[in-house]
Amino acid sequence: MTVAEYNLSVEQFADNIYRFILKNIKDTEKAKDIVQDTYEKLWMRVDSVSYEKVRAYLFTTAYHTMIDMIRREKKQVDFEQVNANKFSHTDHYSDVQEIINQAIEKLPPAQKSVILLRDYEGYSYDEIAQITGLSEAQVKVYIYRGRMFLKNYLVNLETLI
Amino acid sequence: MKITFENYISIFIDYFEGKLSNEESIELMQFLSSHPELQNEFDQIQFLFLQPIEAEKLDFTYLLKDINQLNEVNQHNFEELCIAELEGDLNNPVLRGMLYQGINSSKANLKTFELYKQVKAIPDKKIIFPNKKFLKRREKAITQTWIYRSIAIAASITILIGMSIWFNTNTKKTAISISNPTPIENQRVLANQTISKERVIQSLPSDPDRPYKTIKKMQNESLSQIDTANHSPVKSFTQLEPLIPRQSYVMAYFPNREFIIVDENILKRSWEGDFKGVETLTVGQWMNDQLKRWKNTILNIPAEYSLSKVVETNFAQLSLQSKNHVIFRHSADTLYGRKQVEVNLGWVELYFSYSTGY
Numbered sequence: 001m002t003v004a005e006y007n008l009s010v011e012q013f014a015d016n017i018y019r020f021i022l023k024n025i026k027d028t029e030k031a032k033d034i035v036q037d038t039y040e041k042l043w044m045r046v047d048s049v050s051y052e053k054v055r056a057y058l059f060t061t062a063y064h065t066m067i068d069m070i071r072r073e074k075k076q077v078d079f080e081q082v083n084a085n086k087f088s089h090t091d092h093y094s095d096v097q098e099i100i101n102q103a104i105e106k107l108p109p110a111q112k113s114v115i116l117l118r119d120y121e122g123y124s125y126d127e128i129a130q131i132t133g134l135s136e137a138q139v140k141v142y143i144y145r146g147r148m149f150l151k152n153y154l155v156n157l158e159t160l161i
Numbered sequence: 162m163k164i165t166f167e168n169y170i171s172i173f174i175d176y177f178e179g180k181l182s183n184e185e186s187i188e189l190m191q192f193l194s195s196h197p198e199l200q201n202e203f204d205q206i207q208f209l210f211l212q213p214i215e216a217e218k219l220d221f222t223y224l225l226k227d228i229n230q231l232n233e234v235n236q237h238n239f240e241e242l243c244i245a246e247l248e249g250d251l252n253n254p255v256l257r258g259m260l261y262q263g264i265n266s267s268k269a270n271l272k273t274f275e276l277y278k279q280v281k282a283i284p285d286k287k288i289i290f291p292n293k294k295f296l297k298r299r300e301k302a303i304t305q306t307w308i309y310r311s312i313a314i315a316a317s318i319t320i321l322i323g324m325s326i327w328f329n330t331n332t333k334k335t336a337i338s339i340s341n342p343t344p345i346e347n348q349r350v351l352a353n354q355t356i357s358k359e360r361v362i363q364s365l366p367s368d369p370d371r372p373y374k375t376i377k378k379m380q381n382e383s384l385s386q387i388d389t390a391n392h393s394p395v396k397s398f399t400q401l402e403p404l405i406p407r408q409s410y411v412m413a414y415f416p417n418r419e420f421i422i423v424d425e426n427i428l429k430r431s432w433e434g435d436f437k438g439v440e441t442l443t444v445g446q447w448m449n450d451q452l453k454r455w456k457n458t459i460l461n462i463p464a465e466y467s468l469s470k471v472v473e474t475n476f477a478q479l480s481l482q483s484k485n486h487v488i489f490r491h492s493a494d495t496l497y498g499r500k501q502v503e504v505n506l507g508w509v510e511l512y513f514s515y516s517t518g519y
Contacts, residue, residue: 015293032291035290101282119281147247147280
C-alpha cells in the first residue's frame with residue numbers, strides 16, 4: 001500500500017471505525033486512542049497490507065484492540081456496573097432509533113459488535129467472522145439473538161408506555 | 162526388566178500406557194507366550210484403556226440445518242423466519258410465500274414483522290473522528306519544505322549552542338546562589354534558569370515513606386548514568402515551564418522532582434529519509450534508551466514486567482506499545498507543536514515532552 005493509499009484509508013474509514021468503537025465503549029478518548037493505535041499498527045505493516053484489504057484489516061485490528069482494552073479494564077473495574085451507571089438515562093425517548101440505541105447498549109458485547117458491524121458497515125456473516133474471530137455460525141446466531149432482543153425491547157417498552 | 166508373577170499386572174498396565182520400550186514390549190510378549198494362562202488377563206486390562214480414534218474424524222455437519230429447508234411456518238419458527246427474510250438469508254421461494262402468508266394472516270404477526278424491520282442500528286454520521294490529519298503520513302517531502310526544515314533545525318541548533326554556552330558561564334554563579342535552597346515545590350522558576358546538579362539532588366524527596374524513595378537512593382548513580390549517556394553529556398537541568406516554542410528538544414520530567422533532563426542530540430534525527438545517512442538518535446530511540454536505563458534504577462520496575470516501547474513513525478507521530486501493566490497516554494498539544502507522552506507506571510508518572518521544532 002502506498003502512502004497515498006494509506007492516507008486515503010484514513011479519509012475513508014477513520015470515521016467509521018471511530019463510530020463503531022465509540023458505540024461499543026462509549027468513551028471518546030479511548031475510542032480516539034484505539035483509532036490511533038489501529039492506524040499506527042497499519043502504518044507499521046503498510047508494506048504488507050494491500051489497499052483492497054485495508055478496510056477489513058482496520059476493523060479487525062480496531063476490534064481486537066478494543067477487546068484487549070476492555071479485558072484490561074475489567075480487571076480494574078466492573079465494567080458492567082460503570083456502564084449501567086454512567087450511560088443509563090431516564091429521559092423520554094424521542095423516536096424508535098433512540099430506543100434501539102438504548103437497547104443496543106444492553107446487548108452482550110459480542111452481540112453488540114456483530115450487530116454494529118452488520119448494520120453500520122453492512123458486513124456479511126463471513127466478513128464479521130473474520131473480523132471478530134468467531135465462526136460464521138456463531139455470528140449468525142448472535143445476530144439473530146440480538147435482533148430478537150431488540151425487538152422484544154421495543155415490545156416491552158410499548159407495553160410499559 | 163524382569164517380569165515375574167508379582168509384577169506382571171503393573172507391567173501390563175505400563176504396556177498399555179505406552180511406557181515400555183520396544184525391547185521391554187518384546188520381552189513382555191515372550192513372557193505372555195510362555196504363560197498363556199495370563200493372556201485372558203492381559204486382554205481384560207486392554208479394555209480398561211480407551212483407544213483414541215485416529216483414523217476417523219467425526220463429521221457432524223449433517224446435523225446443521227439450513228433455514229431454507231423448513232417446510233412450514235409455525236409459531237415456533239415465525240420470528241426466526243422474519244429475521245432470516247430481513248437479513249437476506251431466505252431464498253426458498255415457497256417458504257417465503259408461506260412466511261408472507263403468515264405475516265398477513267394476523268395483525269400480531271404483521272406487527273412483529275414490522276418491529277423486526279425497525280431493529281436496525283443506523284450510524285450517526287455526525288460522529289466523526291477529529292484530527293484525521295494527525296493520522297496521515299507525509300509523502301516525500303518537497304524541496305521547499307526540506308529547505309525550511311533545514312533552516313529551522315540549524316536555527317534550533319544555534320540557539321541551543323548559545324544556551325549551552327550561556328549555561329556554562331552562569332552555572333557556578335547560580336549554584337552558589339542556591340547553596341542553601343528552600344524547598345522548590347510550588348516554586349515557579351523562570352524557563353531556562355540553570356540549576357546545578359547539587360540542587361537537583363537536594364530537590365529530590367526526603368520523605369522515605371514516599372513511593373519515590375528509590376530515586377533518592379539512586380540519585381547519584383542515576384544522574385551519573387544520565388550524564389554519561391551514549392552521546393554528549395547532559396549540559397543542563399532546567400525547569401519545565403514554560404516550554405520554548407519552536408525549538409527541538411526532548412525532555413524527561415519527573416513530577417515533584419523538579420528536574421528535567423535535556424538531550425540536545427536528538428535534534429539531528431532522521432525524518433523519513435530527509436537525513437538519510439546521518440546516524441543520530443530518534444526521539445523514540447532516545448525515550449526507549451532512557452526507559453531501559455531507568456527501569457531498574459529510578460523507576461525500579463520489577464524484572465518480570467516489560468516496559469512499553471516507544472514507537473515512532475515520524476517526527477510528529479509517537480506512541481507507546483503497551484505491555485503488561487505499563488499504561489501510557491499520548492497527547493498532543495498543538496500549541497507550539499508540543500507533544501507529550503505520559504507514562505503512568507502506577508507509582509511514578511514519567512512525562513516526555515518534545516517539540517517538533519518547526
